Amino acid sequence: MKLLIKNGHVVDPANKIDDILDILIDANKISLVGKDIKASVDKTIDATKRIVMPGIIDMHVHLREPGREDKETIASGTLAALKGGITSVLAMPNTQIPIDCSQNLKLLKSIIKKTSHANVLIAAAITKARQGKELTEISQLKKEGILAITDDGASVDDERLMSEALKQAMKHKVLVICHCEDVSISKDGVINLGFISTRLGLRGVSCESEYRRVRRDIQLAEKLGASIHIAHVSCKESVEIIAKAKKKSLRLSAETAPHYFSFSEEDLLGYNTNMKVNPPLRSKEDVVEIKQGLKSGVIDVIASDHAPHTDNEKIIEFERAEFGAIGLETELAASITELVDQGILNWTQLVQKFTVNPAKILGIDRGTLGKGAIADIIIVDTEREWTVESKDFLSRSKNSPFIGRRLKGIVELTILNGKIAYNRC
Numbered sequence: 229m230k231l232l233i234k235n236g237h238v239v240d241p242a243n244k245i246d247d248i249l250d251i252l253i254d255a256n257k258i259s260l261v262g263k264d265i266k267a268s269v270d271k272t273i274d275a276t277k278r279i280v281m282p283g284i285i286d287m288h289v290h291l292r293e294p295g296r297e298d299k300e301t302i303a304s305g306t307l308a309a310l311k312g313g314i315t316s317v318l319a320m321p322n323t324q325i326p327i328d329c330s331q332n333l334k335l336l337k338s339i340i341k342k343t344s345h346a347n348v349l350i351a352a353a354i355t356k357a358r359q360g361k362e363l364t365e366i367s368q369l370k371k372e373g374i375l376a377i378t379d380d381g382a383s384v385d386d387e388r389l390m391s392e393a394l395k396q397a398m399k400h401k402v403l404v405i406c407h408c409e410d411v412s413i414s415k416d417g418v419i420n421l422g423f424i425s426t427r428l429g430l431r432g433v434s435c436e437s438e439y440r441r442v443r444r445d446i447q448l449a450e451k452l453g454a455s456i457h458i459a460h461v462s463c464k465e466s467v468e469i470i471a472k473a474k475k476k477s478l479r480l481s482a483e484t485a486p487h488y489f490s491f492s493e494e495d496l497l498g499y500n501t502n503m504k505v506n507p508p509l510r511s512k513e514d515v516v517e518i519k520q521g522l523k524s525g526v527i528d529v530i531a532s533d534h535a536p537h538t539d540n541e542k543i544i545e546f547e548r549a550e551f552g553a554i555g556l557e558t559e560l561a562a563s564i565t566e567l568v569d570q571g572i573l574n575w576t577q578l579v580q581k582f583t584v585n586p587a588k589i590l591g592i593d594r595g596t597l598g599k600g601a602i603a604d605i606i607i608v609d610t611e612r613e614w615t616v617e618s619k620d621f622l623s624r625s626k627n628s629p630f631i632g633r634r635l636k637g638i639v640e641l642t643i644l645n646g647k648i649a650y651n652r653c
């Protein structure tokens with residue numbers, strides 16, 4: 229199968245391309261990028277006035293399978309991903325049957341093989357059952373194909389154990405993703421600590437619970453020379469600590485999620501449980517600093533932290549509702565609306581945070597439109613505005629904080645491995 233994409237505005241930071249060009253795809257690879265390509269092909273796609281970019285690599289996604297298929301499955305989650313322009317996802321290990329041993333990893337791999345619609349990469353747990361007591365078999369899990377380890381949803385409190393995990397990860401070339409939360413500080417909190425939490429009568433979570441742990445994990449990594457990736461950065465102090473550490477050329481990277489630059493704690497005044505996330509939505513000042521962190525490059529990656537929950541877990545009292553929001557189908561549009569349209573990032577910078585940067589951090593050969601690369605490509609109508617509606621989600625859960633919001637930019641076509649995998653029209 230040969231495909232030709234004509235006249236698109238190609239943004240490919242990996243190859244420093246930002247130009248009106250054609251792309252020729254042969255089988256599953258990119259065979260040529262250039263002006264006025266003439267070739268006999270099976271299908272020509274007109275991409276005039278559209279952005280053409282590598283498929284997004286979302287390195288923080290909860291697919292809930294195995295164990296909670298009522299919330300999401302590999303099948304439904306990857307279909308939602310394709311609709312959002314995401315061709316590769318890193319699946320987090322905190323499933324009901326946790327990815328903490330060979331046997332569970334095999335089970336997950338077999339489900340992915342049978343039902344996945346996109347490229348699913350796997351992160352395993354740092355500790356067994358994510359209890360922070362005993363390390364998983366990192367070398368064995370790596371042999372069986374994991375790319376990263378994380379106890380996401382929890383932080384490893386025990387410093388000695390975390391150091392050991394970092395050493396193991398270094399030895400076996402596995403990325404460590406840090407969920408930074410000191411529960412002795414955040415304990416029982418449900419939203420950001422401050423005036424709003426007092427006004428709503430809800431227990432607060434201070435920024436300190438996050439940035440203290442960010443500082444600790446960076447210090448441990450620094451001491452050992454290990455590389456770490458800080459997940460879902462939400463506050464100003466974390467950005468400052470990461471910025472400082474990066475100046476010392478640490479092998480350190482960080483991500484944030486669209487809800488941390490699209491909403492603040494003030495959006496919680498209506499007790500909307502779809503805005504209940506962990507870490508919590510912070511102050512307006514933090515939102516500004518997160519955007520600045522993206523602009524300056526301190527934050528390398530935008531990831532969704534897609535966290536599906538059923539209505540039964542969300543349409544209940546605020547304090548009892550689960551933490552987390554879905555994000556696969558809105559992350560690109562939210563980023564265009566909040567970052568590109570507001571002049572925070574240009575297109576090259578945005579595409580970098582969605583493609584080359586996560587590819588580099590994970591060590592995978594995707595996120596580029598270079599000749600010979602795997603043809604994961606998306607075509608985006610950047611002018612089209614749409615209102616997010618619950619009924620339109622392909623995700624099995626509907627817990628999006630963006631419901632009712634007007635966003636700009638929509639994915640028209642997703643090409644995965646050289647084949648059209650999603651077509652909006």
Ligand SMILES: [Zn+2]
Nearest residue numbers: 320380381533
């Ligand atoms: Zn997560």
